[in-house]
Amino acid sequence: MxxxxxxxxxxLAAAFAAPxxxxxxxxxxxxxCFAMFACAFNxxxxxxxxxxxxxxxxxGAAAYATGWLVTARGWGTLPAILAGVAAAxxxxxxxxxxxxxxxxxxxxxxxxxxxxxxxxxCLQAPFTGGENGLQGLPRGSLAGxxxxxxxxxxxxxxxxxxxxxxxxxRRIVHSPFGQVLKAIRENESRAVSLGYEIERYKLxxxxxxxxxxxxxxxxxxxxxxxxxxxxxxxxxxxxxILMTLLGGTGTFLGPxxxxxxxxxxxxxLSDVVGGWVTVIIGAVFVACVLLFRRGLVxxxxxxxxxx
Numbered sequence: 466m467x468x469x470x471x472x473x474x475x476x477l478a479a480a481f482a483a484p485x486x487x488x489x490x491x492x493x494x495x496x497x498c499f500a501m502f503a504c505a506f507n508x509x510x511x512x513x514x515x516x517x518x519x520x521x522x523x524x525g526a527a528a529y530a531t532g533w534l535v536t537a538r539g540w541g542t543l544p545a546i547l548a549g550v551a552a553a554x555x556x557x558x559x560x561x562x563x564x565x566x567x568x569x570x571x572x573x574x575x576x577x578x579x580x581x582x583x584x585x586x587c588l589q590a591p592f593t594g595g596e597n598g599l600q601g602l603p604r605g606s607l608a609g610x611x612x613x614x615x616x617x618x619x620x621x622x623x624x625x626x627x628x629x630x631x632x633x634x635r636r637i638v639h640s641p642f643g644q645v646l647k648a649i650r651e652n653e654s655r656a657v658s659l660g661y662e663i664e665r666y667k668l669x670x671x672x673x674x675x676x677x678x679x680x681x682x683x684x685x686x687x688x689x690x691x692x693x694x695x696x697x698x699x700x701x702x703x704x705x706i707l708m709t710l711l712g713g714t715g716t717f718l719g720p721x722x723x724x725x726x727x728x729x730x731x732x733x734l735s736d737v738v739g740g741w742v743t744v745i746i747g748a749v750f751v752a753c754v755l756l757f758r759r760g761l762v763x764x765x766x767x768x769x770x771x772x
Contacts, residue, residue, distance in 0.1 A: 484616070484617050485617075491616055492728075494688040495688060497624060498628045498681045499685075499704075499728050500720065501626070501677065502520075503705050503709050504720045505520075505634075507562055507719065510721075511714035512646050515565075515667065515670070515671065517573065517576040518573045518673075518702055519578075519579055519702055521701035523678040524681060524705075525583070525674040526552055526583060526683040527680070530585075532599040535602055535603055541608075543608055546622045549683035550676055554675060557676060557679075558672050561675070563575060566664070581699065586747060598694060604687050630680065631721075634717070642666070704727065708720060708724045712761055712763075713761060719762035722762050723760070748754035
C-alpha cells in the first residue's frame, strides 16, 4: 500500500475520532472552515495562477447572507447555507467578470479594491448590524432531521462538507478543465495560441473558488454563532494567502496544513502572548519562505520526487 494512502487513512481516522477523544469540537470546526477556505483559494492561485487580494469578500458575504436569513427571516439551516453560497457565487461572477480582464498585480489590485467596496457595504448596510455584526445565530437542524445544537453533530456536518470540497477540488484539477487551468498558469500566451478562450476558463475558476469560499464562510458563521466585519476585512484575505503559501501552492494538502498551522497558533498562543501572536506567525512565514520555498507540503513532495 502506498505511504500516501496510509497517511490519508490515518488522517481520516483521526478526524473522525478527534471530538470523541476530548479535542474541542469548535476549534476543529473553525480549523476545517479555514482549511476549506484555503483550499478554495488554492484552486485559484495554485492551479490557475491568479492571485486574489479580496477573497474575504466571498467568505464574509456568504456568512452575512446566511446569518441574516437564519436570524431575520427564520430560514432553515440548509436553505440559508445554500443561499449564502449562491450569494458568494453571484458576487464572484460580478467581481470576476471585471477582474479577469487584467493580469498580475493589476488583477490583484482590482480584487482588493472591490473587496473593500464589499467591506464598506457590510459596514453601512442596515441588515448587517454595522460594527456589531450579527449575533446569536441559531444552528437549527439539517433538513429537519439532524439537530445541530450539539457541537459534535455540527462537527461531523462540517467535516463532511470539507471532505466533499476537498474531493471536488481534486476532481476539478484532474479533469480536462483542470488541465487547461494549469496550462494557463504555466504559460497563458501558449494556452491562447492553442485556441482556448482563457477568459472563460479563468472566470469559471474564479466563480468556483468564490463559491467554495462562500460555503466555508456560511458554515463558519453557524459554527461560531456570529458574523462580524472581520470576516470581510482585508486581513482575512491576507490570512488565507498566508495559509496557502505556508502549506504549499499547487498541492492538495498544502492549504489544509497551512490553515491548521495558522489557526492552531492563533488559538493557543493568543491567550499566552496576546497581540504578539501575529509577530510569531509572521516569523514562521518568513522562516518558511527562506527554508521551504515551495511551502511545507511542496518541499516534502519535491524531496520525495528527488529520492
